[in-house]
Amino acid sequence: MKPATPPQETPRTYRVKSFGCQMNVYDGERMAELLATRGIAPAPEGEEADLVVLNTCHIREKAAEKVYSDIGRMVKAGAAAGRTPMIAVAGCVAQAEGEEIMARAPAVSMVVGPQAYHRLPEMLDRAVAGERSSDTDMPAIAKFAALPARKRIGPTAFLTVQEGCDKFCTYCVVPYTRGAEISRPYSDLTGEAVKLVEAGARELTLLGQNVNAWRGEDEAGRVIGLAGLIRALARVDGLERIRYTTSHPADMDDELIAAHGEVAKLMPYLHLPVQSGSDRVLKAMNRSHTVESYLKLLERFRAARPDIALSGDFIVGFPGESEAEFEATLSLVDEVRYAQAFSFKYSARPGTPAAAMDGQVPREVMEDRLKRLQQRLGRDQLAFNQASVGTTCEVLVERRGKHPGQWLGKSPWLQSVWFEADAKIGDLVSVELVQAGPVSLEGKVLELALT
Ligand code: SAH
Numbered sequence: 001m002k003p004a005t006p007p008q009e010t011p012r013t014y015r016v017k018s019f020g021c022q023m024n025v026y027d028g029e030r031m032a033e034l035l036a037t038r039g040i041a042p043a044p045e046g047e048e049a050d051l052v053v054l055n056t057c058h059i060r061e062k063a064a065e066k067v068y069s070d071i072g073r074m075v076k077a078g079a080a081a082g083r084t085p086m087i088a089v090a091g092c093v094a095q096a097e098g099e100e101i102m103a104r105a106p107a108v109s110m111v112v113g114p115q116a117y118h119r120l121p122e123m124l125d126r127a128v129a130g131e132r133s134s135d136t137d138m139p140a141i142a143k144f145a146a147l148p149a150r151k152r153i154g155p156t157a158f159l160t161v162q163e164g165c166d167k168f169c170t171y172c173v174v175p176y177t178r179g180a181e182i183s184r185p186y187s188d189l190t191g192e193a194v195k196l197v198e199a200g201a202r203e204l205t206l207l208g209q210n211v212n213a214w215r216g217e218d219e220a221g222r223v224i225g226l227a228g229l230i231r232a233l234a235r236v237d238g239l240e241r242i243r244y245t246t247s248h249p250a251d252m253d254d255e256l257i258a259a260h261g262e263v264a265k266l267m268p269y270l271h272l273p274v275q276s277g278s279d280r281v282l283k284a285m286n287r288s289h290t291v292e293s294y295l296k297l298l299e300r301f302r303a304a305r306p307d308i309a310l311s312g313d314f315i316v317g318f319p320g321e322s323e324a325e326f327e328a329t330l331s332l333v334d335e336v337r338y339a340q341a342f343s344f345k346y347s348a349r350p351g352t353p354a355a356a357m358d359g360q361v362p363r364e365v366m367e368d369r370l371k372r373l374q375q376r377l378g379r380d381q382l383a384f385n386q387a388s389v390g391t392t393c394e395v396l397v398e399r400r401g402k403h404p405g406q407w408l409g410k411s412p413w414l415q416s417v418w419f420e421a422d423a424k425i426g427d428l429v430s431v432e433l434v435q436a437g438p439v440s441l442e443g444k445v446l447e448l449a450l451t
């Protein structure tokens with residue numbers, strides 16, 4: 001039996017705080033839409049919400065401790081103000097530590113995992129009646145059918161096509177928090193894509209922990225992979241751009257590589273995490289690719305689409321990583337010349353095999369390695385941006401800039417570009433890239449494309 005709390009008023013406003021990856025952000029958006037169907041409105045900026053959803057991430061350090069301290073802060077502020085918000089903990093910490101959260105944090109009314117949040121409205125009813133509840137079941141993608149359709153959205157939208165991970169990299173919690181790899185059915189996805197475009201999307205980013213492991217059956221009953229899905233989505237009128245993330249080297253196939261050379265709406269950008277430039281470390285990580293097989297894959301993408309922007313993820317300080325092994329990662333970076341990358345200090349995750357391995361690397365060593373790696377990655381990102389100066393491209397306008405008449409959007413290579421023009425959100429504007437910095441570029445308008 002869950003201990004009861006006194007009945008609470010039905011919340012009128014909510015705030016969803018998402019802390020994790022793009023899939024976590026997507027889940028946060030969908031939870032917000034679910035709450036909206038109950039007539040609960042987003043809390044105005046700067047105001048306390050009646051219901052706070054902490055949509056947590058468990059991938060690296062201190063995620064769980066941060067949840068408890070956030071809850072503690074809310075309880076304290078609530079006591080001072082005479083009114084504590086109703087609190088829900090969602091996301092991957094909820095999945096991994098649901099029981100413990102229920103036991104340790106009596107102020108929490110609801111704990112809901114990433115595969116169960118479609119049940120949030122029922123849990124809310126129970127919370128209003130004073131009953132705490134926790135749901136961390138993993139029903140096979142039942143949630144998607146139970147979620148409301150999206151109405152008005154911005155020009156860029158996420159579409160989750162695949163969830164879960166069977167790869168079990170030895171450092172990673174995702175297979176435990178997100179469950180086994182599952183693909184959403186083809187017709188659900190093509191249907192949802194059309195609705196998203198009707199609601200205002202011009203760019204879709206297909207999401208999955210292993211997005212390129214997506215498999216489905218098309219209208220003719222043929223088994224297709226992600227490339228087939230991308231080709232089908234490219235036929236949706238009004239959809240101008242398609243992206244996907246995150247891919248795993250082991251799931252790459254010829255069709256996806258070919259699609260980059262053939263499908264105009266598929267943007268020239270590939271996020272393909274490598275993690276390390278040392279084969280020994282890769283093996284200990286259970287990554288299933290080698291440095292050579294990874295580089296060969298990239299070569300094939302570059303052959304299909306020579307201007308493709310490459311991005312990756314790196315971990316420094318995996319248990320047992322020697323200085324020479326770390327330097328092998330630097331050499332790999334020198335060879336690839338990434339347009340963008342994400343790099344992290346290894347963080348021991350409870351229950352993962354790597355957490356119990358010998359040779360945990362001291363913090364100062366990790367910090368030093370991360371700094372050196374990020375210097376090189378920063379150098380390459382700036383060089384990539386500088387090399388695009390003088391070229392012309394389309395920018396999809398996402399929001400206003402700081403100054404009047406200034407707009408911000410993304411180039412096909414996912415660079416942030418700002419420019420001045422008489423434009424509006426959702427326009428595709430042709431610009432010449434005239435100046436480059438490490439994280440953004442300035443564009444000069446050539447003409448407004450037909451919108
Ligand atoms: N499925 C994707 C994303 C996983 S999480 C993939 O395989 O690439 C995103 C990134 O977080 C990973 O690529 C990895 O670089 C990093 N990461 C995951 N677990 C980590 C850990 N325990 N410590 C540090 N970084 C980690």
Ligand code: SF4
Nearest residue numbers: 165167168169172174
């Ligand atoms: Fe984690 Fe590896 Fe799965 Fe990516 S592929 S989610 S790093 S286990």
Ligand code: F3S
Nearest residue numbers: 020021057058059092
């Ligand atoms: Fe974090 Fe879960 Fe995403 S652990 S990175 S929110 S899959």
